[in-house]
Amino acid sequence: MSQSLATTPPAPADAPAYNPRNYLNAEAGIASWLLTRDHKRIAVMYLVVTTLSFALGGFYAMLIRIELLTPGPTIMSAMSYNRMFTLHGVVMIFLFMIPAIPGVFGNFFLPLMLGARDVAFPRLNLLSLYLYAIGAAIAVYGMIHGGADTGWTFYTPYSTTTVTKVVPILLGAFVLGFSSILTGLNFIVTTHTLRAPGMSWMRMPLFVWSIYATSVIQILATPVLGITLLLVAFEHAFGWGIFDPARGGDPILFQHLFWFYSHPAVYIMVLPAMAVMSEVIQASARKNIFGYKAVAFSSLGIAFVGFFTWGHHLFTSGQSTLDAGIFGVLSMFVGIFTAIKVFNWTATLYEGAVKFTTWFAYFCGFLFFLVFGGMTGIALATVSLDIHWQDTYFVVAHFHFIMVGSVIMAWLAALHYWWPKMFGRLYPEGWGLVSAVLIILGFNATFIPQFLLGNYGMPRRYYSYPERFWPLNVASTAGASLLAFGFTIILVYLAISLRWGKVAGPNPWGSRGFEWDTLSPPPTENFLENPVYTRGPHDYTEAPEGAEVTHAT
């Protein structure tokens, strides 16, 4: 596998075939896309909208980092800064991290991995995309028209008394919640009812297990967020006394309701990332996962225990000492499930045939962020350490590692690993590796200084700060610029490869994941014949037939 950086070599005569009759060109015209029920086309549209959201959230992030380049005012007022970090959080969480992996890769690959023609409810699937678009539109309208200054956590009574317009953004998030619920419902029913012959539960790819666990959380937790956000909107608009003590409400009640959703929401974001990585590690090592059952059931374990740890966000709120202890211990148990996965992924390399690719580089980055993000999470759960770190940059760095780091690594790994399957063409491997290194370095350079800032005692959401925090903030901003540069490179080469990339063929990686059994890009009906499964996924015990693998060196 040798490719020079910028050029794509001309396709040799015996190049692998590009499937000429595929889901992308099956129908033409805008209407055929907007009215499609094909899960693959819906996934591609999700890819476009979530990428746009990511760019918007990243733009806000850069403005925040530039503002923090100096201790005093730099480029904006305190009010604009407060709006900026609110919008950054809302866009990244509700418009990117929650829908991105399930919406794009879940939609595209869940049916392919189960041997199904589509998801169980194709029309509902399209509706959830439209709900996403409507929710996003309402939220963006709210941003242009005022923009809330509450932080994405909307803590009361600040959020119910602020003069900024929080209601549109709350309603936007409310509508997005329905999109999330419908997607989850669709995946659960698909997994239960549309498995092809031979696809028993214990043969399901680990990607499906993790997405399934995610869907369960989405269905159970999202309604609580919806209700809570509506109550905040009502209190803000009509002066109801629910959370504001000056009107007879209870501000801590809000925190309980909010984190009852928002702690499990961490797993709504991280479980899909783990889903991707379970596939990527097996294809990289060309070996079956070390402990299939352990990895599969730990996803369900995370989904279950994740519902009983929300109180670890309230250690400084005046919560009772006993509550703090119980929530602390339960948070330790949720960490164990992640530890199980980390060890099993690493052990998968044992006796494998490992190859270093761009997506394997992202796997390594993912493992690093997960281990450090997870261990700092455990440290926070010891309660007394949290007292110092609560609401400081340490917490900011912690959740950027565990949530954002793992989601971005998985999102990029998935994009590179499945790019040939989705679009039938290869990305340039050299540029892929360069940008992977840039992004992993940039991410560390951005957030390791923030861990130290938290230790040093800098609270989050600070527009200005005492001068002793200056050098670490400069380092963090420098890292963020590196990140932005890396993402730009990826955007450019992926866009170029769509048209000019080398044709991939059905299975350029020699992966034994079930989704690779079909052509690239897949036909609208997914499989030419109805698949029947006689063995589990990623079984590499036999050599491939014929000269199927084409770019062997």
Next chain:
Amino acid sequence: MNELMRKLLFLPEQGSAYATEVDRLHFFVITVTMVSAVAVAVVALAFFVKYKRRSERQTTPHVEPKAIHEVLFIAVPLTFFLLWFAIGFPLFVKLQTPPKDAMDVYVQGKKWMWKFAYPGGPSGVDVLRVPAGRPVRLLITSRDVIHSFYVPDFRLKQDAVPGRYSQTWFTASAPGRHQVLCAEYCGIGHSAMLAEIIAMEPAQYDAWLAETRRSTVATAQDSPEDRVDPRTSLSEQGRLLSGEYGCFKCHTVDGTRHIGPTWLDLYRKAEPLQDGKSVVADEAYLTESMMDPAAKIVAGYQNVMPTYQGRVPGPEIAAIVEFIRSLRTDAVRPEPSKGPVYVPVPGYDPTSAR
């Protein structure tokens, strides 16, 4: 070793013995994290080198884990996690349990300043003077939105929640200055909501306090909305305010029964409730009873008290609570609860040297 680790991790100075203890746990956790992360990385790297792909047609054996592997994967990290919790949680309990001889300071967060009031006066803004070496209990509330009282040097943080009191405590180990920051986002002035704790030699502190109380010049920097002279003691202010708000129409201060329970010896008393439970009349309950009187009705009384929610600002609640605390027949009384062990020192004389 302690100093080296502290500097490496950018931790601020350790202003109290508690800070040193918490940092020790911090160092333990971070060291194990680093070691285990390096171990995982080394194992992964070794596997990568040893099992590098040699040919694109290479096959691999089907490997199934033994049960012992998965058991170890769970047991080893869980042991460490629970060990850390076993060290960390008692420290938290300690922070939640002020010592009996702690001196009290009322803290009120407000957009965007910190107000401090000593029970015997005076009160001030953004500067809290305390004696080094003596435990100080902070009773924290807020006038508007949620703030959070954060002292990095003491590894201490407690949210200031409107309508209720929460407590925390510290002992400054030596004279010095320590920054206070607001850690819970509260609007435009959030990052400017800074204050300072000045720990003084106990003798100097006592002299300062006596001098301030004696001086007739108003040192109080309270806002004009204060209805009572901020130079008088907090419990005296509370007495005046209680009269103004009409509390004495229903509550007596001499132990006689009236429309509402008497205030004499009320503080820290275990009150039986209508629903058969009982409650200790601490700061939290007294505040709650003013804000939401119907929530916990003492057995034998009617639910007739109006709410004072939004009518009585935070510092006035503090004053009234302080007044109730001052009403007691004797100083020594049986301990009624197992809650935070704290019995105030009546007639605490700050001028007497310890």
